Amino acid sequence: MWIMVLTLAAIHISTVLGGDAGIIYGRNGDNLPSPKRVIDFLTEDMNYAISLVRVYDANTEVLEALSGTNLVVTIGVPDEAIAHVAIPGVVQSFVPQAIINLYNSVRKASVDYIYVTTAVGGEVLECSYPPSAGQFANRVDKIMNNLTNYLYNIGSPLLINLYPYHALVSEPQHISLDYALFQSQKPVFTDGDLEYYNLFDAMVDAFVAAMVRVVQKEDVKLVVAETGWPTAGIVSYACTENARIYNLNLRKHAVEKGCTPRKADINLEVYISEMFNENLQPDEFERNLGTFYPNLTEVYQLWR
Numbered sequence: 632m633w634i635m636v637l638t639l640a641a642i643h644i645s646t647v648l649g650g651d652a653g654i655i656y657g658r659n660g661d662n663l664p665s666p667k668r669v670i671d672f673l674t675e676d677m678n679y680a681i682s683l684v685r686v687y688d689a690n691t692e693v694l695e696a697l698s699g700t701n702l703v704v705t706i707g708v709p710d711e712a713i714a715h716v717a718i719p720g721v722v723q724s725f726v727p728q729a730i731i732n733l734y735n736s737v738r739k740a741s742v743d744y745i746y747v748t749t750a751v752g753g754e755v756l757e758c759s760y761p762p763s764a765g766q767f768a769n770r771v772d773k774i775m776n777n778l779t780n781y782l783y784n785i786g787s788p789l790l791i792n793l794y795p796y797h798a799l800v801s802e803p804q805h806i807s808l809d810y811a812l813f814q815s816q817k818p819v820f821t822d823g824d825l826e827y828y829n830l831f832d833a834m835v836d837a838f839v840a841a842m843v844r845v846v847q848k849e850d851v852k853l854v855v856a857e858t859g860w861p862t863a864g865i866v867s868y869a870c871t872e873n874a875r876i877y878n879l880n881l882r883k884h885a886v887e888k889g890c891t892p893r894k895a896d897i898n899l900e901v902y903i904s905e906m907f908n909e910n911l912q913p914d915e916f917e918r919n920l921g922t923f924y925p926n927l928t929e930v931y932q933l934w935r
């Protein structure tokens with residue numbers, strides 16, 4: 632098992648030119664198989680077709696099931712480190728210190744390939760269109776500048792949570808379903824000389840622009856730590872067919888293309904949310920992201 636606190640990237644940078652897609656294994660449900668069954672399924676039945684797994688908690692049963700496998704595992708940090716960056720408007724000055732402490736403690740723990748970072752969502756951006764105008768919002772820019780500089784200096788990526796679905800739902804008059812589902816045949820817009828065919832790339836590149844603005848270098852790193860599309864919900868875009876198209880195209884985009892218009896060297900690493908529908912999640916959206924049923928059959932063909 633490779634444990635990476637919060638993220639990983641080293642392995643991909645050295646072994647693949649391109650990207651990869653992994654899965655988030657959340658356990659907030661009362662009808663899910665045991666961790667051992669899930670990990671055996673990924674390693675034996677699936678034969679590592681999914682080799683990157685992200686878990687939110689360092690639960691002993693999960694870690695035991697993972698040990699001895701060759702899965703690349705990303706584990707969440709203490710909630711406070713993530714929550715306080717992800718929630719805008721809160722004064723978050725201690726977050727970088729939490730990350731620094733974590734980095735120092737995992738370095739002592741002699742685990743290879745450790746990258747320490749934190750996850751932020753699109754709400755930390757003030758401007759994301761066109762992508763080259765991307766910048767962190769005023770209310771979070773002190774902390775994001777600090778975090779971005781720190782991560783850049785230790786060579787760690789920023790983890791971002793990115794949902795074209797939410798952008799579409801909030802602005803259906805400006806965003807087409809095809810653009811959100813990677814189905815546009817023609818560029819939807821150009822930004823300078825860069826052509827954008829899908830919303831995902833535009834959202835990633837807005838983050839790239841915001842990070843480059845801070846460090847004044849192009850070689851920033853990021854990982855899409857969470858993305859996905861719901862199979863059900865009150866919003867009509869939430870249906871199995873759209874979820875299938877989004878996740879399948881996303882996975883192909885990461886594996887086959889592996890880059891965005893702005894960054895040929897980004898080695899897109901994306902985590903699809905989620906392995907299962909989590910029936911104990913309070914939010915309808917989060918209850919409907921699963922790509923496997925509890926009996927471990929696929930909800931739609933995605934992973935093989």
Ligand SMILES: *[C@@H]1O[C@H](CO)[C@@H](O)[C@H](O)[C@H]1NC(C)=O
Nearest residue numbers: 724725727728777778780781
């Ligand atoms: C970031 O914040 C931490 C903790 O508040 C502080 O120690 C550090 O000097 C800051 N780093 C930068 C680059 O501003």
Ligand SMILES: *[C@@H]1O[C@H](CO)[C@@H](O)[C@H](O)[C@H]1NC(C)=O
Nearest residue numbers: 923924925926927928929930
């Ligand atoms: C697995 O569960 C799904 C959803 O309940 C069901 O439709 C499917 O038939 C089940 N597959 C097997 C092999 O039991």
